[in-house]
Amino acid sequence: MRINRILLSAPLVVVALVIQVTILARLQLPGAVPDLLLLVVVGLALVYGHVGGALLGFFAGLLADLAPPSDHAIGRYALVLCVIGYAAGLTKPESGRHRSATVPLMVVIGAAIGSTLMYAGVGALVGDTAARHVGIVGLLLSATLYDLLLAPFVVPLVMAAARRTEGDPLTGDGTSGASGSGGTSGYGWLTTGTGLKASRGAMKSVRSGARIGSQRGGLLGKSARDKVGRIKGVKRL
Incomplete structure (x- = not known):
């Protein structure tokens, strides 16, 4: 990954995780907990592509696995966010910009449903049956609703910040260097x-x-x- 991506992604992931653990997890909302970390990974993957999204998702999920008060197996959420970041990055258009908000909105819905199902599925493989007691349908509905309510305030801001770092010619971005001979067009x-x-x-x-x-x-x-x-x-x- 490029240095500019790491310098932007690391603070965003840390801040999102701190807010999610200290504020969102203590709201005692019915069903699932609003997943701010998932929205940050999706927003970055929509700009960085599938490779960057997979790497960001893995490290963000691993950080969430290690952060207290985590009570699940290490690597469980890292696997989930790695797959979500890869899948979200596949929707990045060739031009680098989405023409409308329809595709990012559909990606958020798919990420909320997919992450909940994969998290519950991996938990079932390692013997965690908490999703069965809560109810998988209630988790899916609440997770999708909460993420959709937070998405307009999180995903556009994350994508705008990521595009600014990608468009900086001094960072050695590949898109600016590929448009001209010798990589000096930027x-x-x-x-x-x-x-x-x-x-x-x-x-x-x-x-x-x-x-x-x-x-x-x-x-x-x-x-x-x-x-x-x-x-x-x-x-x-």
Whole structure:
């Protein structure tokens, strides 16, 4: 991962996890707990793509597994967020920007449902039957509702911050370097001087060519007039 992505993702993940553990988890809401960490991973994956989303999801989930008061097996939520980040990153368009909010909204709904089902499924494999006592249907409905209510306040801000770091030419972004030869198209202030010199040289060559052409035209015109004068003189004789 690039340095700019790490510098942005690490504080966002830590802040989201702290808010989720200290505030959202203590609200005593019915059903599931609002998953702010999931929304941050989804927002970053929509900009960084499937590879970046999978890596971010894994490390964010691993941090959540290690953070107190975690009471589940280490690596359980890391696996869930890794898959969610990879799947969300697959929806990134080739242009890098979504034309509407429909796709991110559908991704949030799919992430809320998929993360709940995978978390309960992995828990069933390791002997955790808490989802059965609470009710999987209630967890799905509450998780989807809470995440949809938080998504308009979290996902657009995370995506905007990620796009700013991706568009910074000094960070060595691959999208800016791939658009030009030699990877210098993102550094506009480096290529401006050479472009002006080339244009000035081209203008000078055009002007010199025009002068030479006019001189040659004048010589040819003069010789042609001399020949016409001689012919006229012969005819007059």
